[in-house]
Amino acid sequence: MAQITTLKQAIQQLVRDGDTVALEGFTHLIPFAAGHEIIRQQRRNLTLIRMTPDLIYDQLIGAGCASKLVFSWGGNPGVGSLHRLRDAVENDWPTPLAIEEHAHAGMAAAYAAGASHLPFGVLRGYLGSDLPKHNPNVKFIECPFTGERLAALPAIRPDVTVIHAQKADRRGNVLIWGVVGVQKEAVMAAKRNIVTVEEIVDHLDAPPNSVVLPSWVIGAVAHVKGGAFPSYAQGYYARNNAFYKAWDPISRERDTFKAWIDRHIMGTNDFEGFRQSLKEAFTHA
C-alpha cells in the first residue's frame, strides 16, 4: 500500500548508498525533482540505470552519486553531449564511472522481464553489433523449437525505481498518460519504488485501460508540482527546451557545473527552492 509522504522522506527511507537505482521517464515525465533530492542527500556509489541518461544523470554523475551507469543512449537530446558523463568515463571525475551499454530494445526487454519476475528477457537483437563484445550481460540462446539464435539479457531488477506521474489519488493509485515509456515496467521490476506526482486528487478519473499503477504496487507517493521540469508533463506543462540548451555551457566545465549544483541544488531545500533559485538567477543575469 502506497505511503503518501514528502519526497525528502521517501528518498531518505528508500534510497540507500550502493543501491541500484532506475530513474525512468522517456523524454516525458523525467523525475528531476527526485534526482535533485538524491544529490541533496548525497547518496554515493549508486548503480544508475536508465535507457536515456540525459541531464538528470549528468547532474547525478557530476555530483558524485554514481559508480556505474547502465544505459542505451546517452546525450542531451537535440543539443549534444553529456559533459559530466564524459568527464567521469574519460577522466574519472569526480569518481570513476563503470558503464554497461545496451540498445533500447535490449533494455526494454530486460525491464519487461524484470516486471514479469523472469530471470531473463529475449529479443531478436544486437545482430551484427559490437555491443555484445563489451557487454557480458548480452548472451545468445537458441529457440528450442526452431533453433534460431536470439539475444538474452538478465532481467533488470533495480533496488529502487523512481518515476514522475501526472496524478495519484489519496489511496496512492497512480495514473500516467502520454509517452509512458518503460515506467510501468521499471516500477514493477523494482524491489522498492517512489512516484512523484503533479497532483493528488480525490478520484483519478482514469479512462478505461489507461496506465494505472494500483496503490498496492507503489511504495511512496510524493506530491511535487512541476517535478519533471525541465522535461514535460503532458496536460500540465511543456518541455523547457531552453533549459536543455542552457545546460550545455553550464555542464561543459567542472567549475561552472559545481557552482550551479552548489547554488541551485545543494543550496536549496527542495524542488520549490530550486525553481525559485533558478528564477532569481535568470532575473539577475
Add this chain to the structure above:
Amino acid sequence: MAQITTLKQAIQQLVRDGDTVALEGFTHLIPFAAGHEIIRQQRRNLTLIRMTPDLIYDQLIGAGCASKLVFSWGGNPGVGSLHRLRDAVENDWPTPLAIEEHAHAGMAAAYAAGASHLPFGVLRGYLGSDLPKHNPNVKFIECPFTGERLAALPAIRPDVTVIHAQKADRRGNVLIWGVVGVQKEAVMAAKRNIVTVEEIVDHLDAPPNSVVLPSWVIGAVAHVKGGAFPSYAQGYYARNNAFYKAWDPISRERDTFKAWIDRHIMGTNDFEGFRQSLKEAFTHA
C-alpha cells in the same frame, strides 16, 4: 491498410479451408457474428485457437468446421460443459477433433511471442502439471544466467485472427476498451485479420494510451452491430446470460443442435437475420 467491407466478403477473402484461425475475446467482445459467418460459408478442416472455447467454438465444432482445437479452458462459463466439443473429442462427431491443451498463462505468453514475431514465449509455468506430458509444444529451457528451468512454447501465429471491437474510424483504426484480453496480441500475431465493430465513426476520440490498433495493421473491418451477442460489448450492451443458459439444452443432443444451426445460422443470410430468427423463435415458443 484496413479494407472496410462486409463480414461476408471478409470471411470469403480471408478465411480458407485448412487455416489456423483464432477468434479471440475473453468473455467480452466475443466475435459471434464472424463465427456464424464461418459456419455459413462452411469452412472445413480449421485449426481453431482460443484461450476459452465457449459457445462460439461449440457452434463451429458442432457444425463440422474444425479438425483441431488449441485451448486452455473449455466450458460454458457459469453453466457447464460444451456438449458439442465433448461429442467431437469423445465420439468423433461430426468429425474427429484433435486437441492441444494449455494453461492460460502459457497461451498468453505464446500469443505475446507471436505478436513480437519471436519464435517462442517463456514463462515460469506448467510447474508440477501433467499438461506437458500430453503436449509436446511445452518444453523446458534453462536461463543462461541463473540456470532456472522455465517453460517455453512455440509462438502462436494464426493464419487469421478475428476479433470484435467497439469502434473503428473510416480509415480503419480500431478502438477496444474494457476487458481487452489477448485481442491485440492475437491480431498482431496473425498473418491476416478481421475486425467486426459495433460502429464506424468519423473520429475514434480514443483516450490517451487506450488500446488502438492502427489501420495499417488491420486487414478487414466490417460493421456488425451487436456482433458480440450473446457476449457483451462494454458501453453498448450487457452479456445475455439467459442465452448462455439456454445453450445447454440446445447443444446437449445432436438433433436439437442441428435443428438450431440449420434454422438460425444456415437458414439466415447474416447476423441481422440470425437475430431476427432468434427473436421469432422466442416469440413463438
Add this chain to the structure above:
Amino acid sequence: MPETKYTADEMMTVASARMIHNGAVLFVGIGLPSAAANLARLTHAPDTVLIYESGTIGAKPPVLPLSIGDGELSETADAVVSIPEIFAYYLQGGRVDLGFLGAAQIDRFANINTTVIGDYHRPSTRLPGAGGAPEIAASSKEVLITLRHNKRAFVKKLDFVTSGGHMEGGNSRGQLRFPGKGPTAVITDLGILTPDPDTKELTLTSVHPGIAPEKVVENTGWPLKLAANLATTEPPSDNELAVLRDLHARTERAHANGA
C-alpha cells in the same frame, strides 16, 4: 441463542471468506471462490483487492459475475490490463498474496485436477481444463482451495494433475522451486483441512457444526488424519448470512435478463 438455519454451501462459503485477511491481494477463480472473496470484501475485509484473470484489478462487482470477465468487473476495477500483463506482471510477478481455486478432484497433498476424470484421451468426464489454475497455484504466495467433500472429489490418486499443490509431500514442492508456498487450507462443506507442517499431508483441523469427524473420513478417498486439537468451525453469523444471501439474491435477479 436462537439457532440460525444455513446450508452446507453457505457454511463453506463463509468459512472460506474468513480465511481472507483484509488488504490481501486475491487472484480469484469463478464460482465458489468468487462468492467467498466477495463475501469477505463485503464483510470483514473491505480493502481486499480482487483480481480476476480477465485482467480486472481491484474489481468491486455489485453482483457475482457469471463469467470471469463480466462487465461488472471491468466497470468497477481500479485498473483493467491485458491478459498477458495480468499473468506476467501481476501473477508471475509475485504480487498476489492469495490464489483462490476450486477443483473437481484433490489428493492428500492438495494437488488438484480440473482437466479429466478417467483416461486423458478417453475420459469418463471431460472437465474445462487448466485456465489460470496451474500458475495461480504455483505463483501466489499462498493458495486456498474450496470444493464439496465426497469420495469422488477427495481421491487417493488424481486422474490428472492440473495444478501442483504440495506434490509428493514433504519438501517436494520446494525442490521443484515453486515460487509460492502452496495450499494453506482446503475448505469444504464438511470442514477445513490444512497441510501438516512437515509432511504436507492434508489434515482435518476443523469440522463444521453438526458434522461428525467420521463423516468427513468416510467422504475422503484416503485415510484422513484428524488434528489432535480438532476444532469446530464457528457457524455463520447473522450478518455473514444476510450479506451472502443478499449477494446471491442480487446476482440471481441480475442474471435473469432475457434474450
Add this chain to the structure above:
Amino acid sequence: MPETKYTADEMMTVASARMIHNGAVLFVGIGLPSAAANLARLTHAPDTVLIYESGTIGAKPPVLPLSIGDGELSETADAVVSIPEIFAYYLQGGRVDLGFLGAAQIDRFANINTTVIGDYHRPSTRLPGAGGAPEIAASSKEVLITLRHNKRAFVKKLDFVTSGGHMEGGNSRGQLRFPGKGPTAVITDLGILTPDPDTKELTLTSVHPGIAPEKVVENTGWPLKLAANLATTEPPSDNELAVLRDLHARTERAHANGA
C-alpha cells in the same frame, strides 16, 4: 528557369524525403531523419506513418521534435504505446517498412557507428550510443541512412559497429539471418549512394547539382565506386524548399520558449 538557392543540408533533406513512398510505415530517428520524414509527410507522402521510438505511432508533429518523445508527437499520434511494445510488437514484429537512421561513421557496406570514435574504453569521442538503431537496422524491411559526407564519417573501417548494414558485403547479412534486407540508400549532402546488388558495396549513383563526382570520392575514406549511369539529383523544388523552410522556422519559434 530561375535558379533557386538552397543549402547542402536542404538538398540532403529533400533528397532523403523523396525516398519515402506515400503510405510507408517509418521508424524515425531524431535529427535529419525526422526532418526528412516530416517533409515527406507534408509534401508527396501525406499518408506516411511516422513511428518514433518513444512509442508514438502515426505522429503528425506541427514542428520538428527536439527530443524523440516530445509532446507534439504523443498529442498528434494515432496511438501511444509503451517502449517495450513499440520495440517488440511493432519493430521486431516486422511491421516497419522503412527505418531511417543518422550516423557518425559509416563504412562501405553501410554498417554504422554511433557509439565511439577511437578505442571503446578510451575513446577520442564518446557518441550517444545505440538507442534504437541496431534493431531498426536489423528489423525494418528497408533502411535509409542520412549523414554529412566527409572522410571522418565515410571510413574504411568503423571504430565500432553499432548497427549492422550489409556486414562484410555479399550475402553476409543474409547468413546472419537479419529479418530486414538492410540499407537501400545513403543520402548525404553530396549525393546518393546505393549498395551494389551483388557485392552490397556502396556505390555513388547520384550526385547533387553542382557537385563533381571527384569531390565525393575525395570525401570518402575508401576507393568509392561510381555507377556507370551516374545521375544528377533533381534540385529541390520551390515547393519542397518552401515547406522545409517553413517547418524549420516554425520549429525554431516553438523551441525558443524560455525558462
